[in-house]
Amino acid sequence: MSSMRNSNRSLTYAQALYEATRQEMERDSGVFVFGLGVDDPKGMYGTTLDLHKLFGADRNFDTPLSEDAMTGVAIGAALAGMRPIHVHQRMDFLLLCLNQLINIAAKSSYMFNGAVSVPIVVRGIIGRSWGQGAQHSQALHSYFMHVPGIKVVAPATPHDAKGCLIAAIRDNNPVVFMEHRMLYGNAGIVPEEPFATPLGHARTLTAGDDVTIVAISHMVVEALRAKHLLEEVGIAAEVIDPVTLAPLDMDTIAASVERTGRILAVDNSWTMCGTSAEILAQLTERLQGKRQFRAARMGYAPVPCPTTKPLENLFYPNAKTIAQRAYSLVKGNGASWDPAVSEATEISEFKGPF
Amino acid sequence: MSSMRNSNRSLTYAQALYEATRQEMERDSGVFVFGLGVDDPKGMYGTTLDLHKLFGADRNFDTPLSEDAMTGVAIGAALAGMRPIHVHQRMDFLLLCLNQLINIAAKSSYMFNGAVSVPIVVRGIIGRSWGQGAQHSQALHSYFMHVPGIKVVAPATPHDAKGCLIAAIRDNNPVVFMEHRMLYGNAGIVPEEPFATPLGHARTLTAGDDVTIVAISHMVVEALRAKHLLEEVGIAAEVIDPVTLAPLDMDTIAASVERTGRILAVDNSWTMCGTSAEILAQLTERLQGKRQFRAARMGYAPVPCPTTKPLENLFYPNAKTIAQRAYSLVKGNGASWDPAVSEATEISEFKGPF
């Protein structure tokens, strides 16, 4: 490989996932990719495109529609020392995999007292828009966070997409890797050489003293937009992306809230028993007697996801509603403000047909 | 039926479940029970014993080991106007049912805008002790709480076992009914006539001004024991049983904590993204600027459940550890105390072989 590398090279999130996968497949012959459609002409939004042409049909292959067994197959191959990456076009399909993931993958290392490890990566893509609706838009990270023995990563940037996927592949434990299709087109600087981003570290994306906004997956993008809106009214928001959800880097979040005295936790799922609940609970435990703080959570509206656009718009938090909620946290709960903001382009420009 | 009823009649938790089921089957010919072993000579710990002899083989029947399809069968029968009760000997097996429960049952009413309802009851029994271990001791209530469209009930007393099961059967929505095998032998006064306990109301079991202990399922019993221990050192604990977890009666809990200024949430599962997280998060949201409070959570140790008794003892909260945690909440976090207490008899006397 050339040593002349462009250190400012830009990749999309999808390209970063592809590159991470390809490089790890080059590095380790035990790494393989499988799942419905990974070797089809669309190659899972390009993230697995033609990998079988580079690495052979045994290392990037389509499967029958058998999510439960295929998860077991991944576990079995991992027990034999391989490093499978099992890809799901929608995270909702993981509901078919939970017996194997929760009853087996998460428990094997402990249950067999370290005699085995289960280094699998389960990629789940969150759907949104164009009428994905109730069954194609769910994010299940809190299910995996609830149970010990499984890691959860939800990168929001191309850089983290690459670094975290490499880290997940190299990790000796089951890792659920959560992607969001509205992030796929976003571009950013990504080093060409392989690198592993250590799991378990939050990123403070912007510094600010007025309010801490912790956002997850696609909500990171919306929170950053909200941060700019808030600037206009003189509010400095510290936006934190936990990146890894299990283990969750609460030290970074708690230190920020201790300073700002305000937390807005914005999840890309429902709030009830979700990640935002965990964040508030841990802050309450950690800061009691130390620092009072104001707190709010945002997430999916407490309904199944509707398909029609006007209702779907109300279902998700967005830059405007996040900014408004942060505003009222800072100014007092009565305070309201109506920033002018248009819909995020990755959403407004998304034209289906799926 | 006779009008001469013994108003002080005592039933065990298991008997109460049986009576509720039998009475509802008498009332409504659409109610039926099915699941692995429900019609076998042990009749699911007696809770379904010989119901087929009373109501026919179509209303209390064994099934193949096909949890996924059988959940779909329950939903289909419910769509046709029946009221199935699907019984699972261990809640862990529900991991096979989540595609149907989360993607279909929880969403149908909304997704079809009220055109259909899915009145199913899914009974899940939590295992514990005698080496049940990692795969036979899980409680999955937070999974169902996370997702809108499904109710969750976890009665702790024979009275609530009966009243809530009847309410669950009559409810027009999917209800996950969580039982704990360590509660089955507990006896209490249960009215003979059928009665439905409205879902969504917490019970304040003991009044106290020093600390609020919210406990779930079997932990209610341990919390009540802890309350007595705490009395010895002059601490008055208010023990609250939410009974219904979705919808969760936060008004009752928040009112109590507003008074006591202290919350100890004790779950019968892991704390991360669990019910105890939700309770702390909601208290933080509701009481901010109103009342400062001290908070702590307890639940399963953050590991899969080990089988050997010495480690299993450390895995679960118990009367002593709950009392100790409440003590340190009240006295300040450094404070410690070592109450003399023996293991709960329902645990110490439990002799397997399963």
Place this chain on the structure above:
Amino acid sequence: MTNFTDTAQLESIYRSLYRIRRVEEKIIEVYPSDAIKSPVHLSIGQESVAVGVCSVLKPDDIAFGTYRGHALYLAKGGDLKRMIAELYGKRDGSAGGKAGSMHLIDIGVGVMGTSAIVATTVPQAVGYAFALKSRKSKSIVVSFFGEGAMDEGVSYESLNFAALRKLPILFICENNHYAIYSHVRDRMPEPNPCERAGVFKIPAQKIEHGDTFKIRAASEKAVDKIRAGGGPRFIECMTYRWRDHVGPEEDRRWKYRSDAELDEWIKRDEVARIGGMLGSDARRAIEREVDAEIAEAFAFAEKSSFPGPAELGTNVFHA
């Protein structure tokens, strides 16, 4: 062709085929306007399966299907206006705009809500059949699913239980050879859905070439046996999807299947074939009527309003 001579029935079948085809074509026409923001899985090329089977069902028989559900919804008698309004995300849609193309429902005519998760409605159909049998109803259930659903374990569990309990259900496997871009022979060591159903002692039959009359005849026989208490039956209908898996486009450019294969199936077009059996006046009368109905339905959908914010929170629970 079969000895199918009753003109009224022939006309009714043609009307149903033509109506589905034209609805899909109208969707294709409208789609670029972005008025339909819903993933449409078109039935073009596969109309004969739903039409053949539903032509022998009674209104109170029950059908469960999939996200590729336009043909079934229409063939079973679903309300066209409400369907189009649903695709438009409008308040007058069959689910008030909350569901879109993948989740059509019209319980008044026995179309139960379809699902976007493969194979999920198969056990539900079995459960509904269990209820019908328990209640000694004369109705039956038909479960429609793609051959992809035969990859999912839940289908075997469902077939087993239906057979064990001798339930009044007809399984219709719409074998269009592909699950998205994956050919059935890449998913099964031998593509043999009938044989697979057979191990549960469910009589199974395969109908080649999407032949409407053969599908109808096989269904008629199966439905009679089922209604007489004979337990489940299984029919595999070979068929073909002309358009892309999802969306309005052709998909030759993706090269996952050969043009020759597609063209052979297009040549078999049942809409054209059966249309050709009618007198041209009769045919034109049907087409005119149907075209007018469709135009009206799209106009209705256009005019219907979007649901308002208050509707976001309704019907999460049933009272």
Place this chain on the structure above:
Amino acid sequence: MTNFTDTAQLESIYRSLYRIRRVEEKIIEVYPSDAIKSPVHLSIGQESVAVGVCSVLKPDDIAFGTYRGHALYLAKGGDLKRMIAELYGKRDGSAGGKAGSMHLIDIGVGVMGTSAIVATTVPQAVGYAFALKSRKSKSIVVSFFGEGAMDEGVSYESLNFAALRKLPILFICENNHYAIYSHVRDRMPEPNPCERAGVFKIPAQKIEHGDTFKIRAASEKAVDKIRAGGGPRFIECMTYRWRDHVGPEEDRRWKYRSDAELDEWIKRDEVARIGGMLGSDARRAIEREVDAEIAEAFAFAEKSSFPGPAELGTNVFHA
């Protein structure tokens, strides 16, 4: 009997059968003391399946099994001392006391961890076989499961995938007629696991009466074919559990099966039959050795200590 004449092999088979039987009997003896606080699913009556199959396996072949795993663990060469210590919940157990009877493991001899959730190890075994094939290994995988696992959809998905990919795996269905108290004929319209495997084009064979030699012969043939790259094979071994589903007791009082059925199977006792084929000296020598080994293992387990509090948190994750 088959033409099984090699005395050393006969002795080795008897040793294995007798050893399993005596371990289980010793567990029954000790159980009332509550030293074993673990749900034991005894293999008494079913020894011949694990013994027959494992007698043709190589040490680096891999076996996946179930919570009813004592026979498999021992037949495949699992460490007896660590097994008993595991049942006692002790630190020297095969899983340090964290797992108990339902989750035995000894990867050194190819016994992969067993599971308490029915059918879960079936796809894992397939995945392991996929890895072996990818790596061009000469080893094979054997997947043991009860006939109850054939009710679960995941088993069909697993068979399908194994066949599709021609994986080096032998499926052993231990058909003891019951899943807990539920007879297989109440769960399948026809109890035909072999036919079910057959639709995936997996050669399948049924062995009646728990005959050790026939199981061995069938396994030998199957394993040869598998090793030669012939893809998966399936053997259904009819067998019978003498004791209760779980726990040390007899279960006649529950009346879910007839005494006559049980007694007929007890009469077929393979341990006694094969023991009877040996000279009495040879037999007694084996039994003495085995008895001594078992006594030692239980003493070892008694003496081993319980894990300490620090072990609660170890091995949740792998470094």
